[in-house]
Amino acid sequence: MSNSATIEFEGKKYEFPVIKGTENELAIDIKALRGTSGIVTIDPGYKNTGSCESAITFLDGEKGILRYRGYSIEDLAEKADFLEVAYLLIFGELPNKEQLAKFDQDIKAESHVDEEMKKILDGFPKSAHPMGVLSSLTSALVAFNPSSVDVSSEEAMYNSIVRILAKFPVLVAWTMRKKMGLPLDYGDDSLGYVENIHKMMFKRPNKEYQKDKIAIDALDKLLILHADHEQNCSTSTVRIVGSSHAGLFASLSAGISALWGPLHGGANQAVLEMLRAIEEDGGDTKKYMAKAKDKSDPFRLMGFGHRVYKNFDPRARIIKKSADEVLGALGIEDPILEIAKGLEKEALEDQYFVDRKLYPNVDFYSGIIYRALGIPVDMFTVMFALGRLPGWIAQWREMRLRKEPIGRPRQIYIGENYRDFVALKKR
Numbered sequence: 001m002s003n004s005a006t007i008e009f010e011g012k013k014y015e016f017p018v019i020k021g022t023e024n025e026l027a028i029d030i031k032a033l034r035g036t037s038g039i040v041t042i043d044p045g046y047k048n049t050g051s052c053e054s055a056i057t058f059l060d061g062e063k064g065i066l067r068y069r070g071y072s073i074e075d076l077a078e079k080a081d082f083l084e085v086a087y088l089l090i091f092g093e094l095p096n097k098e099q100l101a102k103f104d105q106d107i108k109a110e111s112h113v114d115e116e117m118k119k120i121l122d123g124f125p126k127s128a129h130p131m132g133v134l135s136s137l138t139s140a141l142v143a144f145n146p147s148s149v150d151v152s153s154e155e156a157m158y159n160s161i162v163r164i165l166a167k168f169p170v171l172v173a174w175t176m177r178k179k180m181g182l183p184l185d186y187g188d189d190s191l192g193y194v195e196n197i198h199k200m201m202f203k204r205p206n207k208e209y210q211k212d213k214i215a216i217d218a219l220d221k222l223l224i225l226h227a228d229h230e231q232n233c234s235t236s237t238v239r240i241v242g243s244s245h246a247g248l249f250a251s252l253s254a255g256i257s258a259l260w261g262p263l264h265g266g267a268n269q270a271v272l273e274m275l276r277a278i279e280e281d282g283g284d285t286k287k288y289m290a291k292a293k294d295k296s297d298p299f300r301l302m303g304f305g306h307r308v309y310k311n312f313d314p315r316a317r318i319i320k321k322s323a324d325e326v327l328g329a330l331g332i333e334d335p336i337l338e339i340a341k342g343l344e345k346e347a348l349e350d351q352y353f354v355d356r357k358l359y360p361n362v363d364f365y366s367g368i369i370y371r372a373l374g375i376p377v378d379m380f381t382v383m384f385a386l387g388r389l390p391g392w393i394a395q396w397r398e399m400r401l402r403k404e405p406i407g408r409p410r411q412i413y414i415g416e417n418y419r420d421f422v423a424l425k426k427r
């Protein structure tokens with residue numbers, strides 16, 4: 001097979017190298033295209049454009065494969081915890097016992113958030129969307145940690161990473177507790193990373209905190225499944241903002257804003273809003289499955305199918321089991337969750353959905369679990385951000401260490417040609 005590709009235009013030929021990834025993915029390297037030919041490519045949504053070379057996550061949508069640093073998502077979800085996966089994504093290898101213990105202790109040592117941050121939080125009304133609050137608080141961390149990261153120093157890079165991994169869960173918990181009218185809580189150094197998150201979010205001021213192993217295990221799995229997903233909208237945002245040499249916290253804040261959108265991280269919130277709408281209309285799942293199949297009907301079935309996965313979402317297979325365990329253990333009687341189970345059953349059995357491979361995806365099941373755990377609907381995307389944090393950090397770190405150039409896409413101008421200026425009195 002040739003290791004180059006040729007573009008022919010107006011009688012001239014231009015040759016470009018073809019590069020191959022470790023999983024045999026092929027890409028035409030067009031760095032020199034504009035310089036040699038004066039032509040640029042146009043690819044709305046960048047669906048056919050590789051923005052970087054990355055060693056972090058491999059995704060094959062056709063085969064339903066997702067791997068972090070070579071490890072299958074199935075193995076990691078079953079055998080590792082979220083902190084191990086975070087270390088793996090960021091530093092490239094699974095930690096040994098000593099490395100993991102040090103990582104855990106270093107994070108706990110940085111878990112204090114400046115009390116003045118509470119004043120910023122107080123400035124938001126309870127009606128503010130938690131994602132806007134979280135993005136603002138993350139950006140505000142820069143003011144309390146003003147020195148930029150020296151990316152040439154492993155120690156400085158490490159310190160910055162553990163600092164955000166320590167403080168971000170506090171900001172997530174504060175964002176939720178503000179919304180629910182609960183006093184702001186700090187963590188407990190005697191607990192593991194995810195246990196501590198659960199306690200900070202749910203501890204009531206008049207009750208002793210009780211560990212809920214099933215809830216914590218489900219939360220741990222959800223965070224692992226959301227930890228990275230290749231060059232999606234928010235990850236690409238973190239990389240492109242970071243390419244200007246903006247700091248880690250500022251780049252993460254931009255990623256949170258990108259994740260906020262309903263076509264990205266807001267999808268699990270959209271699932272629950274859809275379920276509520278079905279409930280308000282009488283809860284007839286068969287009616288809505290028929291509407292979903294009617295191309296003339298504007299109704300969209302949220303949480304089914306995936307833009308990247310053309311067969312099945314491997315994360316959904318894993319989290320479906322957790323969803324079943326959580327609902328079974330908690331014994332919740334919730335009409336919305338009953339509607340969700342009805343939609344799931346019909347979609348898995350309806351030939352229309354089976355033929356089109358429109359299976360429930362990770363957003364469908366994560367929304368169900370978050371509701372069962374008592375997390376408010378507009379906090380769902382915040383939980384997604386919490387899971388995606390190590391992936392964003394890993395991608396930012398990789399981009400800076402590889403000294404990638406500042407992101408600067410081109411465009412094709414389709415506006416007016418040159419026009420003479422007309423004075424105001426003549427217009």
